[in-house]
Amino acid sequence: MELTGAQIVVQSLKDEGVDTVFGYPGGAALHIYDAFYAQEEVRHILVRHEQGATHAADGYARATGKPGVVLVTSGPGVTNTITGIATAYMDSIPMVILTAQVPTNLIGDDAFQEVDTFGITRPCVKHNYLVRDVKDLATTIKKAFFIANSGRPGPVVVDIPKDVTANKTEYFYPKTVQIRSYAPVKKGHSKQISRAAKLLLSAKRPIIYSGGGIILSGAAGELTALVDILGYPCTNTLMGLGGLASDHPQFLGMLGMHGTYEANMAMYECDVMLAVGARFDDRVTGDLKKFSPHARIIHIDIDPASIGKNVRVEVPIVGDASVVLEQLVSTIRESVDQPDAESLGKWWEQIKQWQSRDSLGFETSTEVIKPQFVVQKLHEITGGDAFVTSDVGQHQMWAAQYYGFSNPRRWINSGGLGTMGFGLPAAIGVQLAHPEATVACVTGEASIMMCIQELSTCKQYDLPLKIINLNNRYMGMVRQWQEFFYERRYSHSYMDSLPDFVELAASFGHVGVKIEDPADVEDALRDAIATKDELVFLDFITDQTENVYPMIAAGAGHNQMVLKPSADGSKPPERELA
Numbered sequence: 001m002e003l004t005g006a007q008i009v010v011q012s013l014k015d016e017g018v019d020t021v022f023g024y025p026g027g028a029a030l031h032i033y034d035a036f037y038a039q040e041e042v043r044h045i046l047v048r049h050e051q052g053a054t055h056a057a058d059g060y061a062r063a064t065g066k067p068g069v070v071l072v073t074s075g076p077g078v079t080n081t082i083t084g085i086a087t088a089y090m091d092s093i094p095m096v097i098l099t100a101q102v103p104t105n106l107i108g109d110d111a112f113q114e115v116d117t118f119g120i121t122r123p124c125v126k127h128n129y130l131v132r133d134v135k136d137l138a139t140t141i142k143k144a145f146f147i148a149n150s151g152r153p154g155p156v157v158v159d160i161p162k163d164v165t166a167n168k169t170e171y172f173y174p175k176t177v178q179i180r181s182y183a184p185v186k187k188g189h190s191k192q193i194s195r196a197a198k199l200l201l202s203a204k205r206p207i208i209y210s211g212g213g214i215i216l217s218g219a220a221g222e223l224t225a226l227v228d229i230l231g232y233p234c235t236n237t238l239m240g241l242g243g244l245a246s247d248h249p250q251f252l253g254m255l256g257m258h259g260t261y262e263a264n265m266a267m268y269e270c271d272v273m274l275a276v277g278a279r280f281d282d283r284v285t286g287d288l289k290k291f292s293p294h295a296r297i298i299h300i301d302i303d304p305a306s307i308g309k310n311v312r313v314e315v316p317i318v319g320d321a322s323v324v325l326e327q328l329v330s331t332i333r334e335s336v337d338q339p340d341a342e343s344l345g346k347w348w349e350q351i352k353q354w355q356s357r358d359s360l361g362f363e364t365s366t367e368v369i370k371p372q373f374v375v376q377k378l379h380e381i382t383g384g385d386a387f388v389t390s391d392v393g394q395h396q397m398w399a400a401q402y403y404g405f406s407n408p409r410r411w412i413n414s415g416g417l418g419t420m421g422f423g424l425p426a427a428i429g430v431q432l433a434h435p436e437a438t439v440a441c442v443t444g445e446a447s448i449m450m451c452i453q454e455l456s457t458c459k460q461y462d463l464p465l466k467i468i469n470l471n472n473r474y475m476g477m478v479r480q481w482q483e484f485f486y487e488r489r490y491s492h493s494y495m496d497s498l499p500d501f502v503e504l505a506a507s508f509g510h511v512g513v514k515i516e517d518p519a520d521v522e523d524a525l526r527d528a529i530a531t532k533d534e535l536v537f538l539d540f541i542t543d544q545t546e547n548v549y550p551m552i553a554a555g556a557g558h559n560q561m562v563l564k565p566s567a568d569g570s571k572p573p574e575r576e577l578a
Helices: 003-017 027-037 048-066 081-090 116-125 134-149 162-166 190-199 212-216 220-230 261-269 322-332 341-355 371-382 393-402 423-433 446-461 478-484 500-509 516-532
Strands: 002-004 020-026 043-046 068-072 097-099 127-130 155-161 169-170 208-211 234-236 253-255 273-276 296-301 314-319 387-390 439-443 466-471 511-515 535-543
Touching: 002 003, 003 027, 003 134, 003 162, 003 169, 020 048, 020 273, 020 423, 027 097, 027 162, 043 446, 048 068, 048 081, 048 097, 048 234, 048 423, 048 446, 068 162, 081 097, 081 116, 081 155, 097 116, 097 134, 116 127, 116 155, 127 134, 127 516, 134 155, 134 162, 155 162, 190 273, 190 296, 190 314, 190 322, 208 220, 208 261, 208 393, 212 220, 212 322, 212 500, 220 322, 234 261, 253 261, 253 393, 261 341, 273 322, 296 322, 371 393, 371 466, 371 516, 387 423, 387 466, 393 466, 393 478, 423 439, 439 446, 446 466, 446 500, 466 500, 466 516, 500 511, 500 535, 511 516, 516 535
Parallel strands: 020 043, 020 068, 068 097, 097 155, 127 155, 208 234, 208 273, 234 253, 273 296, 296 314, 387 439, 439 466, 466 535, 511 535
Antiparallel strands: 002 169
C-alpha cells in the first residue's frame, strides 16, 4: 500500500492505537492536516496555543498512562511547544510531539517559519528525530512511541519536513522495534533485592519514600503491599501523591519544602530509607549536607543515572518500580527475619508525637475565605474521587496538602519545571480522556491568565471542567517569599487590573460565579460539581495574607521546618497587603 508521508503519519497513529491528538495547523503541516480530514478514527483537538496542546497532551498522558500526542507546524509552532515539552521532560511524562518542518532543500537557509527544531528541543527531550526520507517515517514514529513509553518515560520529538509529507512510499508499520544500546532493565538484580530486604528488616527507624515513579510504573498496589507487610511509615513526594492512599494509617503525608512535620522529621531521623521512583530533588531534600544524616539508603529507579546522582546510596537497584517492589515483597515474605517489633513500636510512638503538632491545621474564618477550606470542601463534596489539576504556586501546595488522594493518576500537576499555565490545558486532556469524570482545575488568578484562551477550546468540545480559582490578587508564592525573605518588598507580585472572571467566563460561553463569603463556599462547590454539562468558573476571593505552612526555607534541613505562627501560641507577623 503506497501512501504519502502525511497519510503515513495518520495511519501510523492509528496502528499505534492513538485516539487523540492535540494540535494547531500551519503551512508546513497542511499535508498532514489534509490527511486528518479524510479520516475519523483519530480525533484532533484544536487548541488555541501550541503550549496548550503540549499541556493538554501531558494531562492526557498523566491521567491514562498512554503517551500524549501533539501536532504543530514549523517555526513559532515549534517554539511555542518548548515550555510544555520541558514540563513533560522534568516529570518523565510520555509524549510524542510531531513537528512540521520546511522542505529538506530549504533546511539551513533561514526559510520562512524555519527553526532548528532538532537543536532547540534537544536539551529537553528524551530523544528527537529529523526525518529526511519518507521511507524512514513509519519506523521513526514507531521508535518515538517505544522510547517515549519505555524505561524512564519522556517526550520524543519527530520533525518532519513538508516534502517528506508529500512524497510517497510503500507503507509498513512495524509491530516492534529494537534500538541498539537502548534496552531498559525492568527486573531488579536478585542479589541487590536480597541486600535491600536484609537492610530493611534490620531497621529500627525506617521510612519508605516514594515518588512519581510509583505512579508512572503503576506500582501503587505493590507499594501498598510492601507498606502493609512491613508496618513501616511511608511518605510521598508531590509527584507521588496517590501512590499510597491518603487515609492509609501508615501514610505520613507529603514530604519536602511544604510537607508535613511528621514526614520531614521521620526523614531526618530515620536510620534506613527505601526510596522508590524518586530523584532526591532539592524541594525534597533541602540542604543536602543536612539531609537524613543517619540514613542508610536503598534506591530503586528505572533510570540508573538517577541513582547516586544527589545522595550517597548504599543499595542501588535499577529496575521498574512495580517489578522490583513485587520482587522485594516476595523476598521479605520468604525471609526468616522479621522487623524489630520493639524498635518499630518506639518509632511509631515518636511519629505520633510529631503528628500531634497538627502541622496542617489552620484557623477558619467567618469573615474571609481561607483557601485551605475551599480545597477541603472540594475533597469532601467529590468524595476524593475527582481528577485534580493545578498550576504552580500556593494553590498547588494547598491542593496537595488538603485534597487527600487515594488513587494514582488523580493528581495532575507540574512538579519539576513548575509551569504556570499548566492547569487549564492539562484539565482539558484529562477530561477528554475521562469524559464522565469530575475534573477540577485548582488554580490562581495569576496562573489561569497564562493559558486563559483555552476556555475557547473547552467551549468548542463541550468540556464541563470545574475551575477553582483561589484568587488572592497576588502571585501568592512570590508574595510569600517576598514577605519571608525580602522584608515585605512586594516587587511586581501584585496582580493589578485583573479581569472580572465571571464576565470573562461568560464571554467564552461558560458559567462564572464569584464567591466572597465563607458561608457560600460549600453551596457554590456543590452546585458546580452537580452541573454536569457546563464548565463552571468559581472565582473564590480568598485571604490575601494566608501563607503555605509548614515550610523549609532554602538551605535548611528537614528538622528546621517553619510551622504556622500560631503553632506555638505566637501571633502571626503583621501584614502590609492591599
